[in-house]
Amino acid sequence: MLHPGGSDAGLTSGLLHPVFGLDHLLAMVSVGVVSSQLGGKNIWRVPLTFVLAMGFGGALGVGQIPLPLAEYGIAVSVVFLGAGITVANKETSARLITACVMFFGAFHGHAHGVEIPQSVSPLLYTLGFLISTATLHIFGVVIGEVATMKGFLLRGLRVVGVAVAAAGVFFLLKSIGIIA
Amino acid sequence: MNKTKLGKIIITFALIVGAVVSVAVDWNATHLFNPDWHAHAKFHDALMLLLLCGVTALGVWQLWRKSAEPDVAIKIACLIVVAFWLPFFYITWLIPGTSLLATEGVSELVLHVGGMNVYPNVVIAGTLLLLTTVGYFLTRVEKQNG
Numbered sequence: 413m414l415h416p417g418g419s420d421a422g423l424t425s426g427l428l429h430p431v432f433g434l435d436h437l438l439a440m441v442s443v444g445v446v447s448s449q450l451g452g453k454n455i456w457r458v459p460l461t462f463v464l465a466m467g468f469g470g471a472l473g474v475g476q477i478p479l480p481l482a483e484y485g486i487a488v489s490v491v492f493l494g495a496g497i498t499v500a501n502k503e504t505s506a507r508l509i510t511a512c513v514m515f516f517g518a519f520h521g522h523a524h525g526v527e528i529p530q531s532v533s534p535l536l537y538t539l540g541f542l543i544s545t546a547t548l549h550i551f552g553v554v555i556g557e558v559a560t561m562k563g564f565l566l567r568g569l570r571v572v573g574v575a576v577a578a579a580g581v582f583f584l585l586k587s588i589g590i591i592a
Numbered sequence: 593m594n595k596t597k598l599g600k601i602i603i604t605f606a607l608i609v610g611a612v613v614s615v616a617v618d619w620n621a622t623h624l625f626n627p628d629w630h631a632h633a634k635f636h637d638a639l640m641l642l643l644l645c646g647v648t649a650l651g652v653w654q655l656w657r658k659s660a661e662p663d664v665a666i667k668i669a670c671l672i673v674v675a676f677w678l679p680f681f682y683i684t685w686l687i688p689g690t691s692l693l694a695t696e697g698v699s700e701l702v703l704h705v706g707g708m709n710v711y712p713n714v715v716i717a718g719t720l721l722l723l724t725t726v727g728y729f730l731t732r733v734e735k736q737n738g
Contacts, residue, residue: 423616424712455593456601536616543609547719550602554726557595561733 422532426540429524430548435486435583436520438576440545442493443513444552445569448560449500450509459549461510463542465517466524470541473525474534483587485519490580492516497573520545599730600655603669606723607655610673611648613716615641622694647672666731673724680717 430436440462447458472479479485492512500509524541528534559569585591618624624637651669659665684690692711693702703710 423613427613427716428712452593455598539612539616543613546605547609547723550605550723553598554602554730557598557730 422529422534422536423540425529425532426524426537426542427544429527429541430520430544433523434579435490436523437548438579439486439489439493439516439520440548441552441555442490442497442573442576444549444554445556445559445573446493446496446500446509446552447549448553448556449497449502450504450506451502454506454510455553458506458510458513459546459553462513462517462520462549463546465514466521466545467538467542469518469521469523470525470538471521472518473522474528474538476526479519479522482519482522484584485516486523487580487583487587489516489519490583491577492580494573494575494577494580497576498570499573595730595733596735599727599732600666602723602727602730603666603673604652604655606673606720606727607648607651607669610676610720611645614644617713626694644676647676663735666728670724670728673720677717677720680714 430440443459443462447455450458469479493516496504496509521541525538528537555569559565582591618637618641621627623629624634624641626634629637651672654665655669657665679686680692684692692713702712703715
């Protein structure tokens with residue numbers, strides 16, 4: 413199975429796309445970490461919300477329907493999710509996080525959709541990046557779960573959250589054009 | 593959500609994604625309906641896909657049915673993933689003349705890491721094996737902690 417090029421290349425391109433964009437990668441893993449910190453059913457609800465919102469945004473993007481300020485939205489999502497890793501716990505409002513994740517997920521999906529290679533199947537490409545996104549969420553959930561086993565790991569994860577938020581600020585400044 | 597359930601969800605994800613990706617990639621003109629392929633090669637590809645779908649359904653059912661031996665079910669589900677995806681790492685060495693690419697010479701998605709070619713299907717295989725391993729160990733955590 414699977415070869416690069418030809419009609420099935422859409423799936424492979426879609427699978428690889430989120431992994432090779434640092435902003436997407438950080439945001440998607442962070443969604444998993446934050447959902448783990450919220451706990452309970454949020455472990456699957458929050459990532460599922462992001463994946464569905466991505467599918468919606470991706471459909472807009474594949475249809476070349478513009479979504480204003482998408483680059484800024486992606487950068488802000490990394491800041492938000494990094495901050496989420498730093499502060500989120502079981503008492504944090506899951507509804508607020510879910511709503512924000514839905515909002516930001518559409519931006520990420522749109523970015524993937526507009527960058528679809530012309531030669532590939534939109535359906536397989538979309539399937540590819542949704543599977544890849546869900547996989548990154550799972551790795552984030554696992555990171556969050558492992559961190560709960562030891563106090564120092566949890567403290568370390570909070571520091572990582574600050575670093576992720578800082579990376580988001582960098583992406584935002586780059587999008588605005590303040591950093592070349 | 594307890595870690596055993598999370599582990600089972602991850603193993604289920606690996607099983608289903610493996611089947612979906614395999615069918616999505618092979619059920620088209622590059623593989624199953626490739627006019628250059630021998631009819632019997634197409635037969636074997638279809639057989640492999642249908643067998644994979646059946647075994648995947650069996651694995652998911654094993655994982656989630658009420659069982660007196662849930663640990664055995666988890667191991668079976670994990671071994672299904674291992675049995676299908678591990679050979680991606682050695683088939684081309686085991687059987688000369690086989691290839692990881694359906695069409696030679698198309699290599700824009702082959703990664704080059706440290707002088708080695710890393711094929712996307714091997715990356716997928718590795719990812720699914722890693723997910724399954726993580727899922728399996730999550731199911732063991734609570735058992736080990738009593």
